[in-house]
Amino acid sequence: MxxxxxxxxxxxxxxxxxxxxxxxxxxxxxTSEAAPAQKQGAEASDGSASNAKPQAPAQPQAGKSQASGTDDPTLTRAIIKTGSLTVEGDDVADMRQKAVLAIAGLDGQVSSEDTGSDPDGKVTRANLVLKVPTKSFETAVQRLSDLGKRLQIHQESTDVTEQVVDVASRIESQRASLERMRALMTKANTIAEIVSVESELTRRESDLEALLAKQKNLSLQTDLATLTLTLTEKGKPPVQTEPTQDKGFLAGLKGGWNAFTAVFSALATAVGAMLPFLVLLAIIAVPLWRFRHRLQRKQPTAGQ
Structure with a gap:
């Protein structure tokens, strides 16, 4: 047991x-089975968090790229086009008539014209300054070149976009400044304040008018291209147009200098012509003057 x-x-x-x-x-x-499960869950949560982190800033970046694409507007360039063209043919009068019709078909016009003819009255040359829309400038050159034999062509383009934008900005600022001055005018109480504000308002209005005139001039130059057409008879050289005369301060300065040089040249010529006679006169007059001076000194001594 x-x-x-x-x-x-x-x-x-x-x-x-x-x-x-x-x-x-x-x-x-x-516990060993639960631990890997918890670990996998933690890794899954960490993985989802790590995957979510790089995706979070992706949306703002895409928004920025879209915003940058829409914030850059397309700016129209302002171009001034000028050129000259020389065409040779048998009948200058006929070429001139065709040139005028071709420019009219492009909504252009003849700004100025200078023609010449022989003793029989036949037109032998024609110089035309044409204004054509800038967008039709190349078409005008091609059509005018087809009138005869093209001897010479010159084209030039000037970008004035910055000037156009600058003038437009200054005009907007000047208008805003005028509105502020008009608001101050309503608040002026004393005569001195009214006079001061009116003077400043007048000055700013004058500045605005000058800017508007400049803007209009730029608009005309960019909207209409200038083309100088020279038509000449076959076998004869083209006649060069006379240069335009200067005006304003430079013209006055140039005229005054030319007058001064002309007067100086005339005086120098007169002095040069008289110089031999002056030398001869000096040779005769100097001994006579000395002889007379000696006689005047001897007369008092003889009286004593």
Whole structure:
């Protein structure tokens, strides 16, 4: 009996140990399985967060690129075109008539004209200054070149976009300045204040008118191109047009200098012509003057 109890106690102890080992292993396996699951969940959450981080600023960048694309407006360039063309043919009068019709067909006009003829009345040369729309400038050159044999052509383009934009900006600022001055005029109380504001208002209105005139001039130059057409008879050289005369301060300065040089040249010529006679007169007059001076000194001594 004692042995049976001892064996039973040993078996019971072994069973308890086995059961506790199985339970521990079950708990360990459960925790080991739960830990990777938690780790995967954490990695998944970290991965989603890491994936979300670079995508977050992507939308503002796209917005900026779209905004930059819409913020750059297309600016129309302001171009002044000028040129000259020389055409040779058998009948200058006929070429001139065709040239006028060709320019009229392009909504252009003849600004000025200078023609010449021979003793029989036949037109032998014609110089025309033509105004054509800038967009039709090349077409005008081509049509006029087809009138005869083209001898010479010159074209020039000047970009005045910055001037046009600058003048438009200054006009807007000047108009805003005038509005402020008119507002001050309504608040002026004393005569001195009224006179001061009116004087400044008049000055700014004058500046605005000057800017508007400049803007109109630029608009005319950019809208209409200038083409100088020279038509000459076949076998004869083209007649050069006389240069335009200067006006204003430079013209007065040039005329005054020419007058001064002309007067100086005339005086120098007169002095040069009289110089031989002056030398001869000096040769005769100097000894006579000395002789007379000696006589005047001797007369008092003789009286004593």
């Amino acid at each position: 004692g042995r049976i109890r001892a064996v039973t106690a040993v078996l019971a102890t072994a069973g308890i140990v086995l059961l506790s080992g199985c339970g521990a292993s079950g708990n360990d396996s459960g």
